[in-house]
Amino acid sequence: MRLLLVEDQVELADEISAALKRNGYAVDWLTDGRDADYQGTSEPYDLIILDLGLPGKPGLEVLANWRSRGLNAPVLILTARSSWAERIEGLKAGADDYLTKPFHPEELLLRIQALLRRTKGLINQPLLEVGGLALDETRQICHCKNQEVELTAGEFRLLRYFMLHPDQLLSKSQLAEHLYDGETERDSNVIEVHINRLRSKLGRELIETRRGQGYRFTGKHP
Known part of the structure; x- marks a missing residue:
């Protein structure tokens, strides 16, 4: 954000x-x-x-x-x-x-x-909960199926943005505009790396790719 x-x-x-x-x-x-x-x-x-x-x-x-x-x-x-x-x-x-x-x-x-x-129309509670996932913004840890999944700083920033925009189609440029400040060089390849790592940790179906358009956070996980 x-x-x-x-x-x-x-x-x-x-x-x-x-x-x-x-x-x-x-x-x-x-x-x-x-x-x-x-x-x-x-x-x-x-x-x-x-x-x-x-x-x-x-x-x-x-x-x-x-x-x-x-x-x-x-x-x-x-x-x-x-x-x-x-x-x-x-x-x-x-x-x-x-x-x-x-x-x-x-x-x-x-x-x-x-x-x-x-x-974003979400309830304010201790954890950010969307689609069965719960994100602890203080500890920067995701809770999935009663397990704690550790996230890197980049993975945490990206997952939080996705969870605050569920089911929305988000382009790489849009994600970069909201994940980096005005002084930081924006690399869409880094975002793709973070997406792949989130999929490997939380499930391939969590983030849907729309070729030529961007990504959609589905909240689905195995």
Whole structure:
């Protein structure tokens, strides 16, 4: 899952980025509201973390502009402001959740997890469950037939994306756009390698290949 972090406090942004990357997210980081206004709707983000007190352009204005241009990705607001009036203004502008600084990184991760699942119409529970598979996002382990299956970092990122998009036809380019940040070179061959490894660990029928089109996560396994 590819996230955009818009935060001008460098130390905090470094801490958030590190935590997100450890949990298998690809992260792009911006510090200026003007850059965020443009990039938020020019790249395919799965979720955006937005600070309100930004240089260049206020976060609420950025958010309102995104929504007016049709951005439907969930937006989680980070702010040092704690008044009810400001929370309400953020929600009116189109925010999906609100987290006041200071906060614990684990709370941020849980809120992100809940937002992503809610957006996809999935129930938020300890494990991500689809088609008989259960993915532990904290330990990055898949539960299959009462067995724990260890995953590499790349396999985990790919499987989580598939499980959040069951039965959808996903092209290699679409997968690459959501699994890598804007600075990472995208190699579709690596994605194919991860798919083959997931099939060998969890079953050939788990991911269907549509020649010339892409892949579909069926959730089926032996």
